[in-house]
Amino acid sequence: MLIVHKYGGTSVGSLERIASVADRVERAKKEGNDIVVVVSAMSGETNKLTEYAQHFSNTPAKREMDMLLSSGERVTAALLAIALQEKGVDAVAMTGRQAGIVTDNSHTYARIESIDPSHMESEIAEGKVVIVAGFQGINSAGSVTTLGRGGSDLSAVAIAGALKADACEIYSDVDGIYTTDPRIEPKAKKMDFISYDEMLELASLGAKVLQNRSVELAKKLKVKMVAKSSFSDAEGTVIGEEESMEAVLVSGIALDRNQARVTVREVADRPGIAAEIFTKLADEQINVDMIIQNASTDGTTNLGFTVPQSQLNQAQAVIEAFDHDIGGMDLDDSVCKVSVVGVGMKSHAGVAAAAFSALAAENINIEMISTSEIKVSMIVAEKYAELAVRTLHSVYNLDK
């Protein structure tokens, strides 16, 4: 079997952790597998370098940020290769460029355009463990690019796809995907399997185990992902194609505390106003999540949306600069988003209704609602976060 391992920042957060990763890779190799390892920067490194840059500029050039930030993964890759070689495991470290990863020109959030796996393949054919610095590639001009936060997951899946690997194991400090956050609901259960689509919803809803773009790419390339812990030998959770005819109704409850709500009051109810507002928000790279607009009654309407808490000030500035056709704005950063996710919802009515009833029974007011084929998301006051999660976890019998 050819298996891609990916180790995140906490998994390689110290020299001792890197040694432990080397042990794990050695075992996997000795079991007869070909192994490619993708590594993140040691935890804290990327933040440190970002702070260095911000010492000089609040808006550092993205091209230079990429050269700066890509250095952390290279350090980890080189150290892991050295650790493996010392154990007698033949290993070779590669930068993103050396691994053949070519991206577009969007510095700091580049998209992978192609991977030429021939260099990796020839080293694998020689029996070597290939260690790749995650999070990075080069563009057609030869400049170093990075793939955005969590980009090493993306590197790993893309490499697994290019090499037609049998699995892509994503190692972190949690041992799989749970029906909800076990720190909130101790009855939460680890899933053996979750479909790509459910995982996408969970990831976009605040579950931090896997980066969303990597799950999207895994789905597209049909890469089998496995979420595992680098701190234990527990079986992880497989993320793959839904195969059972009768899908589980609801697979998990997600909580995202990093939400702030903006309500723009008395928006003139004519075409183009909403488009203008969201274009301006997009121009500032503000990440708008839920958007709610009610039908108009008196010629104006209220327009609600959520943004990450860190971008609330930015969003406020955009709306304040909006000089026509709106009446005012309310802000609330004491909200959270609770979501129910499951492919079974597609074919079952009543999932949303059950959620609304259960929360109402606990006197939890739902401020905003947004639904898709496989999820129902609700904005509630932050103080109800844990209670809402436990209530919903119980309603769908996820602890059974």
Added chain:
Amino acid sequence: MLIVHKYGGTSVGSLERIASVADRVERAKKEGNDIVVVVSAMSGETNKLTEYAQHFSNTPAKREMDMLLSSGERVTAALLAIALQEKGVDAVAMTGRQAGIVTDNSHTYARIESIDPSHMESEIAEGKVVIVAGFQGINSAGSVTTLGRGGSDLSAVAIAGALKADACEIYSDVDGIYTTDPRIEPKAKKMDFISYDEMLELASLGAKVLQNRSVELAKKLKVKMVAKSSFSDAEGTVIGEEESMEAVLVSGIALDRNQARVTVREVADRPGIAAEIFTKLADEQINVDMIIQNASTDGTTNLGFTVPQSQLNQAQAVIEAFDHDIGGMDLDDSVCKVSVVGVGMKSHAGVAAAAFSALAAENINIEMISTSEIKVSMIVAEKYAELAVRTLHSVYNLDK
């Protein structure tokens, strides 16, 4: 004018120091010059990464060490570019690869084979300050290589040569080349000018301002070097071609404390024994400096040589493993090397004799002597180091 600046580790040792370098580069640019800047890693970074690697292995693979160590210069280059951009100075950071530096395959002490300056030239033509990560290039296989300790000086001179720059200014924490170490002899004087050849001797003899290979390359490429301080605005020392007809007799006194002496006793006096010994030392990459062998009287001779103190144990192991034709060995790591350097020696007898007499008058025993056309080096007991330097500095009137 096109000027290459090179800033060493202490000159970019903190964010404040990098800001100060940005000020200096801005000034040079505003004076109407085109500027290319070559930077080292922030001081301490390379040692930190080396310690990381040594946590895993005493003999880390050189290819991976290069990937590891090359990251520090990239960080500095990106940060300096960001600092300049924030000041409104258009700047672009480049890795060694992006600057077109191609080396041979000797990882950790690669030699530059060629520089394709076209990328740098096109950015300079657009009015940009080009910032290059020093110390590194890539080999023909695309792997990152490094040029050895002090390699950023070499990068700077090679780039200055490729760009036909008007000068290559090497910034450090000292403001030029002195007749001897001012910490030992307060009367030491800063030189306005020193020839390549004299500088080569001084550098190889322990003066740490400039890396020796870079001076050799500057001589070959006829690059005018200037040793300056990044902590002051003092004029530096120009290193160039000797132009005066009557060269100064002696230009400086150098001290190298990092010496250990090995004496191999009762070496059989027949062809090939010395060659065998030094071949074995070379195989272990031991850096043998002075070699002294006296004429034989009784069929055996004593063979003396010096090595860096850090390699004395290695050298001892090589000699101990030598199982024939030698009688034994003496070791002494309490020695130092004092050298008198000057192109004027070529045409003046008596320079060496004056040194021997002056040291004898101070009762300093000379343990080994080695001479070249423009230098006389003497091994003396470490305890006499400062006295020997001051004595020689005075004998040749260097304080006048």
